[in-house]
Amino acid sequence: MKRYRYRKITPEILENIKILNDKGLTQVAIAKKLEVSSSCVLYWGSEGQREKAIARAQKSNKKLTKEKIKIKNQKRAEYSKNYLNDRYNNDTEFRDKFKKMVMKSFNKRKEVWAKQNKCSNCGREKIDKSLKTCERCRGK
Ligand SMILES: [Zn+2]
Known part of the structure; x- marks a missing residue:
């Protein structure tokens, strides 16, 4: 399996954490096997850990100043x-999905522009409403 600097925790990984947990493997052993951090195994693999972590984060966020929140964001x-x-750059499956998602949102926007009779290319107002694209996009 290819390793990324940033690993996304997939439903498959979650399922495997659960299975290995039920088999009685240690946190460290599970982490090694699945190539994730042991804190990740604790976070996702133990009952109530996730809720506890969220509550802890919310509590500590309340103490933050505006400046610190800004830095955190x-x-x-x-x-x-x-x-x-x-x-x-490293995951072709992700890249394809990402491109599809971008195209889908672009096509949605195009539909809205078409309904509003705006330029199908950039969404600007057109002078000649009989044409699909605006004067600027047609290079005029
Ligand atoms: Zn245009």
Whole structure:
């Protein structure tokens, strides 16, 4: 199995954590076998751990100042960006899904533009309403 710097916990991994947990394997052994961190095994594999972790995070978030929240959100955005970049570049299945998702949302937007009789390419107002694209997109 290919390893990524950022591993997404798939339903398959969750199921395997549960199976190996029921078999009585230790957290560390499960983590090694599934190539995930042991804290991840604890988080997903033990009853109530996830709820506890969420409650803990909410409690500590209440103590944060606005400045610290801002920094935290920036870090989260940075992590998301790195995660997406990393998977997009290394995981062809993910890349295909991502492209499909982007195209789907673009096509949805195009439908809305068509209903509003706007340019099908960029969504701007058209001068000539009989044509599909705007003057700018037609290079005029
Ligand atoms: Zn246009």
